[in-house]
Amino acid sequence: MTCKNKTCHEIEVSVIIPVHNSEEWLDECLKSVLDQDFNGKIQVSIYDDCSIDKSWSKLKLWEREFLHNGLDVVLEKSIYNAALGVGYARNRAVKNSSGRFLCFLDSDDVMTADRIRVQHGRALQNLDAIIGSRFVRWPKDSTLRFTKWANNLEDSNQQLYTQAFTSHGPTLIMPTWFISRKTFDKVGGFDESGKGTPEDLIFFYQHLKLAGKLCRCPEVLLTYRYHKNCSTFSVSESVIWDLRVQFLQERIIRNWSSFTIWNAGKQGRKLYRSLSPLNQKKVIAFCDVDVKKINQGFYIYEHSTEIPKPKVPIIHFTEAQPPIIICVKLDLTDGEFEKNLELLHLQEGVDYIHFN
Structure with missing residues (x-):
């Protein structure tokens, strides 16, 4: 990236914020940027993806507030007649920014005051990694299973990698991502296909394919908001399924002779x-x-074009030969499935992979 701003070499972290009709949450979100206790130079790069509410007016007010407090600010408003999606908006905000590191923040979420300082410290030790963190969900009673799963993945035994195939999405939740610009450029940015595309999952998988690392701070550094207008609801389940299966086959099954x-x-x-x-x-x-x-x-695959039709035995789980792909959802059987799995004394990532 060529920097035209004479002060850009001083900017250590750019906070990347895509905005679309976020008037309701912007004040709380942007105040959390202003409240950061990080001592380095912070830049705020925001792209308004064709908002039709009062988001842009609020952003202009916050621009003055940021400048008054010594933060570098880059604002851009879409010139198009329709929103082009989160992937496009994030890419534009990154392109307009100049920080050595990128701190991603959704316009409806709120950072803790120590987020940038904590994640920047980890990033200096893990320059080729996506750095995530734990989070709290708001409202507190929303997505309980998802939140428990994401916050309890164990970095020490590689679960950030071994559970990357589950239906929950990236094992590091996207609004908590903190990465170096070099890592972003290596992946090539977010998919810009628009609404219905899981651009974060595509980026995450590509990062892993390129031997990128994953790291999570143990601290809670973000309030992750859940509401009816979340972009998550626009994502096609069939697209996510196909991506997961493709990644599972490329990453895991290709190395197995049977399972x-x-x-x-x-x-x-x-x-x-x-x-x-x-x-x-x-x-x-x-x-x-x-x-x-x-x-x-047996299970007989009746729709197969093969003659005779494929015929796969169905056995009791205690007779199963690893490696195993598990298609059973966690935390839905009062612990019975987890107990059964523990009985087999298998090692996650070696003897079995979760695909639930």
Whole structure:
């Protein structure tokens, strides 16, 4: 990146904020930027993606506030007649920025005062990593299972990597991301396909494909807001499924000669049908606890073009041979599934992978 601003070399961290109809939350969000206790030079780079509320008016007021307090500010307003999406807005804000590090912040979320200082310290030791953090959800009773899962992933035993295939999305939640500009440029920015595209998951997977690292600060550094207008609700479930299956096959299954799918029901069979013909042949069994499914003896893939149709045994989970792909959701069986898994004395990431 070529910097035309004579002071840009002094900017250590650029806070990247995409905005679209965020009038309701902007004051709290932007005040949390102003309240940072970081001693280095901070820049705020905001792109307004065709807001039709009073977001732009608020941004202009905050621009004066930031400048008065010594923060560098870059504002850009879309010239288009329709919003082009979060991926495009983030890329524009990054392009307009000049910091050595990028701190991503959604316009409806709120940072703790120590966020930049804490994550910057970790980033200096992990220049090729996406740095995340724990978070609190607001309202407090929203997405309880998701929040528990994300905040309790154990960095020490590689769960940030081994659980990257689950339906929850990136193991580091996007609004907590803090990365070097070099890492961002290496990935090539966010997908700009627009509404319905999981641009954060695409970026996350590409980062891992390029041998990028993951790191999470143990501190809670963000309040992550949940509401009916969250961009998450516009994302296509089928697109996410296809991305997950593709990444699972490229990252894991290609290295296995055979494997078992834990779940002979709907999700396990869906995964089987989604695999390439080559990888379907690697499935030696489905395993389950349901006696009715086990008594069926086999799953026959009736829609296959092969003759005879593929016929996969269904066995009790205690007979399953690793490696295993688990298609059972966590925290939904009062701990019974977790106890069953523990009985097998298997190692996550080696003997099994979660795909739930």
